[in-house]
Amino acid sequence: MKPKDLATTAQNTWCPGCGNFAILNAIRPVLADLDEEGHIPIENVVLVGGIGCHAKIVDYVNANSFYAIHGRTIPVATGIKLANPDLTVICFAGDGDAYAEGLDHLIFAAKRNVDITTIIHDNRVYGLTTGQYTPTSPSGFLGRSTPKGLEVPPINPLEIVFASGGSFIARGYSHGIELLKEVFREAILHRGFSFVDVLQVCATFFNLYDYYNERVYTLAEHDPRDRARAEEKMREWDYNSDGPIPLGIFYREEAPTFGENFAKYNSKVADRSGAIKKTLEGFI
């Protein structure tokens, strides 16, 4: 399978220069390679999208998908994974999706360490609703709902996922497709809850290309199993100050995943009527 085999007939409607192209152009070859190498057959992959510019990605990849609603990718993905543990489930969510509308689901998915991958298209602005602040917008952000400047500082999503129990935490940037490919591949292959915050630039409402280009660097000689070091690196940039912005895999650990204790579906328990009659006898 080649990346072009994963194209669809849907017309791409992202703006010129949109950071979402980088995510699309990274995920297609990763999925094609994983299929080609026999790691993950493409029919075992399910993509889940929320609502916002990011979510259009599920229309642009010729693979199983569930185009869900705003903030709710993670519970849908969790249900799919619990229903069929053989599937590889990848969520695409925006920063408004995952950090505002659906933050509860993100925390619980990390806490459960459910074996899904979540890729956040973090452009730090609402694009489709035309330019309001999000949970990761810097303080002072001039948005259409905050014309005098945003009063409050942003959250650091990496720290939230880390504190909640996520077992794979990474950051990418939409300028730098090779790193994105590497991080996506590792995230998908990781067993447990994988979280990738992608600094994805919205060219129309919050163009941060120059800002990021001056500050990003890729983590080197970093051992992602080192909790203390991982935390220190996550705190190096708080999404608000002008500090250096590390990219790459911050943290990774092997841990039990949610649903392992569920019994496998057993088609041999076919005589439901008999089992029901037996259960009823207990109520006499």
Added chain:
Amino acid sequence: MDEFSVLVGGRAGDGINEAGMIIARLYNQLGYCLYMYLDYPSLIRGGHNFAIVRAAGKKIGAHRDKVDFLLALNQDTIDRHKGRLKKNSVVIYDSDEVKSPDAVGFGLPLKTMAKEAGAPSIARNSGLIGAFSGAAGIEWRIVEDVMRKEIPQSIDENMEVARRGRDGIDGNGLKVERRSYPCCPVITGNEMIGLGLLRGGLDAYVAYPMTPSSGILHFLAKVAGEFSIKVVHPENEIAVILMAQGFAYAGKKVAIGTSGGGFCLMTEGMSLAGMAEMPLVVVVSMRAGPSTGVPTYTAQSDLHFVMNAGQGEFTRLVIAPGDLEQAYFWSATSMSLAWKYQIPAVLLSDKTLSESAYSFNLEEAREIPDIRPLLADGEGGYRRYARTEDGISPLAFPSMKGTVVKANGYAHLESGITTENGEEIAAVQEKSLLKEKSLIEELKGLPAVRTYGSEEGSTALLCWGSNKPVCAEVGEKLGLRVVQPVVLSPFPTPQFEEALRGVERTISVETNSTGQLARLIRSRGFEADDLILKYDARPFSVEDLEERLLEVTR
């Protein structure tokens, strides 16, 4: 006597529910049909809990206000319920707790008896049951069999307390004669809904706890291993309905459960299920609202809410079973209909049906019809939303090689890819209308409207959900026809019209303040001439309904 009512009362934590269930099972062994109403406030210890167990030689499903036995673990029970006593009622109480019994009865030092028997103080209820069995003349062998089966721990000590309680009765009382109703499981509506869902092929149950629906979650979690199902309790009701759609997308039959407040959070998910065509069974067990309302008490005030919840227009099924046989049939059948038509199906219960215990006669439940989903044959390019004559697209689930399954909550093409094209959007809407049309046809072959009471009666009681048994009983006694639409959406208009043939006057009996069924039928061209409404969060007793009927028919 043809029937008996027994009230047992005490504080929360005294084991009132358990005592009521044991008394019900004693009567069950003696050929009676049972109904048990459980009344409890929303607290964990203290307060006042009581159960009314009614036993009759014929089918029943409602309580009476007057009782033949009043069994009191505390003074409060006597004070609150002495008005229920008849001339020959028997009162048995714990004389360690009750200081002014206010009625002639048997005072037994139950607390002391439990202590002397080395039993925990909750075993006071065993003493009460023992005394009751003596006063009712129930053979000790039956008492011992039932109690040994029901009481999980310190059984020998409990039996000792029961024996002492029985010995404290001097032989007078109201003797229970054997009847011929078949010995049946005595089981709550919630457990029966759980069994019906299992019969319908349930693979997974997802729920966040909320009274009065939590009994389904507890029951299914307990039997999950035996039936090979997955039971998940996520972070909130939004996650519940979205997670459920993940299961449905992957091909697993899933049900979820909640009450009105939780269902509020599920409305965006209902709408998604409508657009994405995800089969779901949503159990909504109503309690008194609005808002927190009265958490542990009953109401039928969410009919129009569940019928209309969620933005946009989409096909849904709303079913309100009225007794356990209907609950079993429709819990199973709602699952197969949800899957055949790829729609959300709401199974509407309430506190009365969910938490009351009834005799369940499997022989009386109808055969579950074999309704199957349409599956893709694997030939040719798969389109998740293929447009067909009846609106139903063949289903496929990942992972099938060469088949891409694209589900979408956005308006979509047949392939599942998003569209904003006007003709395509209209086609999506028409597909939903076609499914509704097909579903209405299918419902014609199912017991979507039931009639009880006098078939020829020219006055009809209209009822829905848990009011069916009380209406059927009173209707039978007074020669009235009783018409119960079980399916409420899509409304089975032809069957309803047929059921009302020859009726000159209709009276809608509902536990809400506005007459929600009356409003629904009015929109379908029918009229309720009178309303009998009750909105104090308590169910109708048989006497309640008779009195109210006298008022409107006088």
